[in-house]
Amino acid sequence: MEFHGPSTVEEAVSLLASDEEARCLAGGATLVAMMNADLVMPSALVSLRHIEELRGIFTDSGGGLRVGAMTTHREVAEADGLAGAHALLSDTARAIGHPAIRNMGTVGGSIGHGDPQADYPGALAALDAAVEVRGPDGTRPVAAEDFFVDYLETALLPGELIAAVTLPPPPAGAFGAYEKFARVEGDYATVSVAAVVAMEDGRCSYARVALGSCGPTPVRAEAAEDRLTGSALDDADIAEAAAILREECDPVDDVRGSGEYRMMLVEPLLGRALRAAAAKGGAR
Amino acid sequence: MSEAIPISLTVNGRTHRLFVQPWHTLLQVLREQILLTGSKRGCNQGVCGACSVTIDGAVVRGCLTLAVNATDREIVTVEGLAAGNELSPVQQALLDRGAVQCGFCMPGMAVAATALLADNPDPSDDEIRDGLSGNLCRCSGYVKVIEAVRSASAGGAS
Numbered sequence: 357m358e359f360h361g362p363s364t365v366e367e368a369v370s371l372l373a374s375d376e377e378a379r380c381l382a383g384g385a386t387l388v389a390m391m392n393a394d395l396v397m398p399s400a401l402v403s404l405r406h407i408e409e410l411r412g413i414f415t416d417s418g419g420g421l422r423v424g425a426m427t428t429h430r431e432v433a434e435a436d437g438l439a440g441a442h443a444l445l446s447d448t449a450r451a452i453g454h455p456a457i458r459n460m461g462t463v464g465g466s467i468g469h470g471d472p473q474a475d476y477p478g479a480l481a482a483l484d485a486a487v488e489v490r491g492p493d494g495t496r497p498v499a500a501e502d503f504f505v506d507y508l509e510t511a512l513l514p515g516e517l518i519a520a521v522t523l524p525p526p527p528a529g530a531f532g533a534y535e536k537f538a539r540v541e542g543d544y545a546t547v548s549v550a551a552v553v554a555m556e557d558g559r560c561s562y563a564r565v566a567l568g569s570c571g572p573t574p575v576r577a578e579a580a581e582d583r584l585t586g587s588a589l590d591d592a593d594i595a596e597a598a599a600i601l602r603e604e605c606d607p608v609d610d611v612r613g614s615g616e617y618r619m620m621l622v623e624p625l626l627g628r629a630l631r632a633a634a635a636k637g638g639a640r
Numbered sequence: 641m642s643e644a645i646p647i648s649l650t651v652n653g654r655t656h657r658l659f660v661q662p663w664h665t666l667l668q669v670l671r672e673q674i675l676l677t678g679s680k681r682g683c684n685q686g687v688c689g690a691c692s693v694t695i696d697g698a699v700v701r702g703c704l705t706l707a708v709n710a711t712d713r714e715i716v717t718v719e720g721l722a723a724g725n726e727l728s729p730v731q732q733a734l735l736d737r738g739a740v741q742c743g744f745c746m747p748g749m750a751v752a753a754t755a756l757l758a759d760n761p762d763p764s765d766d767e768i769r770d771g772l773s774g775n776l777c778r779c780s781g782y783v784k785v786i787e788a789v790r791s792a793s794a795g796g797a798s
Contacts, residue, residue: 357642359662359708381709385686388704391663392684401662403709430698454774455752457686459698460705541773 358400363407365490365519371402373492373515378402380517382426382465385457410464410519415439419525422488425464425518433458441483441552442523444532448479448550451534454542464518467503470510473544473569473612477504479534481566481574482550485523491516504573527562530554531636535629536568537621539612545569546613547621551629553589555637560584565597565626570605570618577604589630598623647711651676652720660707667691667702670717678718678747682776689775692748693717699755699774718747721754730754733792734785741779749775753789761794768793 358378362368372378377399381387390396404410410426413435421442423432432449452458452466452475466476467487480487480500487503489496492515500521503511512518536548548568554561563584567575580600587593607618644659649666651674658673667684670676670693682688684703691702694716702717721728727735730753740746749772756763756771763771768789777785790796 357662359645361709381706384704384706384709385701388665388706389685392665392703397663401706401708405709454689455756455771456689456692456699456701456774460700541770 357398359403360400361403361406365407365409365517368402368404368407368517369490369492369515371400372517375400376514380404380464380468382462382468383428383460384465385453385461386465386469386471404464404517413438421445421523423463423521423523425520426462429453429458429461429463429466430455432463440526440528441530441532442526444479444483444534444550444552445523447532447534448475451475451536451548457542463521467521468510468512468518470504470506470508471544472504472507472571472573475534475536475545475548475568477574478548478550478566478568479532480521481576482532482552482564483523484564485521487511487518488520488522489516490519495519497522501574501576507572527552527554527564529556529637530562531633533629533632533636535625535632537625544612547607547618547625549622549625549629551626551633553584553630553633553637555589555634558588560587560589560630560634563630565601565629567601567605567622567626569612570601570607570622572606575601575604577601584630589634591627594627594630595623598626601626645708647708649674649707649710649715650713651715652717653714658707662706662708664707665703666693666705666707666710666715669707670702670715676717676719680744680747682744687776688745689748689752690745692751692775694751694755697755697758699752716751718750721750728754729792730757730789733788737784737788737791739781739784739788741777741781745775745777745779749777749785753785753792756789757793762796763789763793765790 379398381401381403410424429449429452485500486497532552536545552564563581580597583597607615680690682690686701686704
C-alpha cells in the first residue's frame, strides 16, 4: 500500500486517475474502520488533509453556500450565521455521531460513502444541494439527488474526488429542521427526516422533504411536496404527504429497526420536522 | 508488505521517529511501538471510545486515525494527563468519586472529559453527557463518571 499526501486537488486527481484501487483518505472515520475490519484494502491512500482549497465554509455574493469536502462535522455544526434554511446543515451536523466522530469526520468523506443511513444525504437533498466533483476532465456539478445512486454507491467515477458541497441561495422565508430517530445518542438514524418549509399567512408556500434510512438513497417525492404546498400542515395534510412518501420507501430490516417499523416512523417524524421548520419562521 | 514509511509523531510533548505501514493505526503504533498502552483497543471500529486521544486538543479515535496521517500534530494520550505522579483534576475526580469499575474504558473517558472541560470549563449535565456520549462503559458506571466530571469542572467544587 502506498501513501500520498498531495497539496493540490490536481495532484490528488492525477494520483487517483493513475490507480483505480487508490482511495481518498479524509477524516478516516469510515475508511479506516472498513480497513480495520478487512472490508477494503486500497492499493494506495491519497490523504487530502494538506489541500487547503478543500476546507472551509463560504457564502458567495449571491447568497449561495460552499462547504469544502474536508470541512469537519464539528466545523459545520459550529458554523454561525448560516442564512435561513442553510442552518439545516449545522443542525444535521450536530446530530452526527459524538464529539470524536464530529472532530474527525468530513462532509466529503461522509457523502462519498453513499450510506443512506448517514445524516447529510437527506439534508442535502432537501436543500437542493449539488456536489462539486473534480476529476481528470475538470469540474462537474452533480445534483445531490443524482449523486446518491444506490446503497453505498455514488455517481463518482474512477479518478474523481468530491471537492465541495454547494447550496443555492436559501429559499425566501424558508427554514429547515432535521428530525432523527435513533436507538441511542450517536447512532445512525433508524429514520431521519430533513425538511425545508416556508409559511405565508398560515399556509405552506414552500416545502422540500427528504427521508433517510428509508431506501438505498435519500427518499424524496415531489407529489408529497406538492400536497403540502398550500396546506396549513394540519394532521390530514401530513398523513397524506407521508402516505405518498411511503410509496417511494424501500427500507431494510436491520438492527436499527424492521422495515415495517421504519414505515411507521415516517408520518410522526415528518410531522415533527415540518412543524419544527414552520415554527422557526414564527407567525407569518 | 510494502516498504515502511518513516514518520515522526509528537506524543505527550515528546517526538518519536518511527517506521510504519500506511494502514497502521495511531492506536497500534502508540501501544506497540511507543509502548504507551493506556489507550485501549476495544472495538477497533470507532464505536467504544476506549482508544480516545486528543490531536491538537480535539478528541479523536486512535483506532480510526492512521499514524502516517497524524504527523506534525500534537497528540496527547492518557499518559500525558498527569504531571509526574500528580493526577490531573479529572483523573483525581474519577478516583475520588469511585467512577472506576473494571477500568477498561477509563483512559478514553479521562481523555474525552479533559477535552470537554478544556473547551467548556463549566458544562451542564447534558453537555457532560454529550461530551462523553462516544465513550462506552459496559460496567454501566456512567452516573459516577458524570458526577466526577462535574466535580472536576469550574463550577463543581461540591
